[in-house]
Amino acid sequence: MRAPAESVAAASERALLVQVVLAGHSKEVAADSLEELERLADTAGAIVGGSITQRRDRPTAAFLVGEGKLADIQLACRRARANLVIFDNDLSAVQVNNLDLALGVKVIDRTELILQIFARRAQSAAAQIQVELAQLQYLVSRIPISRRQQRFQGGIGMRGPGESPLQLRNEPMRRRIRFLARKLQAIQNRERREREGRPRPMVCLVGYTNAGKSTMLNALTSAGAFVDDRLFATLDTKTRRVRLPDGRGAMLTDTVGFIRHLPHGLVASFRSTLDVAVEADLLLTVADASHAHVRDQLDVVHDTLREIGADRVPSLLLLNKADLPAAAAAMPELLRSFPGALPVAAARREGLDNVLALMARML
Template identity: 50%
Template sequence: MPAASPGLPAAVLVGADVGQPHPDPQLLELHELAVSAGLRPAGSSFSRRRHIDPALYLGSGKVVQIKDQVLEAQAGCVLFDAALSPVQQRNLEREFGVPVWDRTALILEIFARRARSGEGKLQVELARLRHAATRLVRGWTHLERQQGGIGLRGGPGEKQIELDRRMLEDKIKQLQLRLRKLQRQRSTQRRSRRRGSQLQVSIVGYTNAGKSTLFNALTHARAYAADQLFATLDTTTRRLWLGEGLTAVLSDTVGFIRELPHSLVEAFKATLDEAAEADLLLHVVDASNPQAEQQIEQVQQVLREIGAEQVPQILIYNKIDMLDGPVPPTRRRAAGQLRASIDSFDVSALSGLGLDALRERLAELARKQLLHAEAADACSGAEAPAPQADIVHPV
């Protein structure tokens, strides 16, 4: 788990079982998200409830306990490992006297900090505006309570909310137009690459599973890689040399995470299309993480959302150098349930262990791709079969 600097703003972490078991009762991932957002976790609270309180999410007694923690730690904010409604967020901020961030807002904040390219910044800004558009009532509560005159409700407050909503809608439309233009450019670039005979491969996986480290190890690139959530947001594409004149096009994509905000998936559609239109996915799994099985399912959920669930996958169990023995069977269990899985490899992208076998498999697939392209050229315009001749989807 990454450590936070003592000089960073303090935050209290909050989670709860509400009707079903929480996937991370120790709030380890929320801790990592907090550090990635430039905060210092200074306390945590976890409880179990039968249902969600519509006003406070938690019970009033638990809210009082958390308020005491905030005062004791002199925390500057409270982080919830759940999605809060605008009403719940407003009420909790009144109770705690500090800003309250839910999981969605926290992930959006991290994306905003990490975006580097012009496209990445546009995508994050669009996602944040869409999120803000659902919470206008919270931003203007001081105006909502104003009255327009004797016997009248609303008045200036209502007008300000409508103005603000229109401003957000106009800004969102402008960003959508700019991103559509970039999406068309990306589509043109992909079509250009597909005119050749190269295998198109995208690396996907849960955030911090080691995707960028694997990308660098295979391509000898210098893409930024760090032991933190969402270290890189922008897609990086490089040519992968496989020997004997064989090459593939390898793309490193943004990492996924549990409850990835839908607004981010929508905003990053142009980027995520790299995975949806690939010939093959390298699905990187952190083999050292006890939650590996759940993380595989979370990645599959996002792949379904972007239309990439049928793209053949090779499961890459990374970080095996951090295990005392072989990969536990429970962490492989989810792989047997993937219809698109064709193979799996145990590797350490950091040390290079197991990468030679992976390269050989990729060279085999690239050779098949090349033979297919040559056969298609010899068909004199006849429609060729699908290029993934050796990729069989298990039933």
């Protein structure tokens, strides 16, 4: 089951990335965030033609950037032949409108980009409803009425479940939101009943997107879950039985990856998927130990777990991709900071015995 990410690259939107680094934000974190935005744009099927970073003490209400910078962005757009500008910062409805008009190209922010990736990747009915709900809530809250109906048409996100323009035009959006919310509630109730009937203990894989959660699920259970070196490969999660060394079994579930500034509407919509983590007996937190900013990613994971109310579930930290040189170099320091953690390489099935043994002990 391959997500249709590649095929849409043909629609080839050329994007210019813009980032405004406000006072008090570190240069390294900003650079990492921009790099991540580039990967997100790539995942969405856009070609990145360049990027512009501006440091500002405070954002401007009208454009976020200063007016002088607007001209630079315009020039950079022309140079890069970009027909899309993606801001790493959140934009207000007014700012999106003003920037659209001033630059003459489509302008979106990080949240909208993530929503559109989710729209493209959602496969199950439940995931599609969740994404459409999040998109509609985003539209209702952010976009002036006159433009609402156009936002999710054309280009990136074209194939998403959120784009049904006729429905949007003909039906008041709030009614559709209520309708989708009811449908989602029914699905969630059914899923909860299914989970209640399921054997315990329940173990849940959580972690930053691209950390290797699905690879770990496959390694521990031969689940055949979709693995990809793009962000948000997993939206529809799988549950499989895993055998522990003491002969007991446990149910192991994969989840949607976390990312910094994960849109709150999306967190709310995907709550049912994340409920699995809240109800779990044990969390396996997977981290990409080879990533230069693995500690920041772990902070995001812990914040998100707190946000969904799963921070009290016992957890075991797996420092994954230990086979990569960058991970090997970082490992001693990471193990000092996170004493209970286990180095693993899910893709090579290394360290799995330790994982299973510790799981059995903790359950």
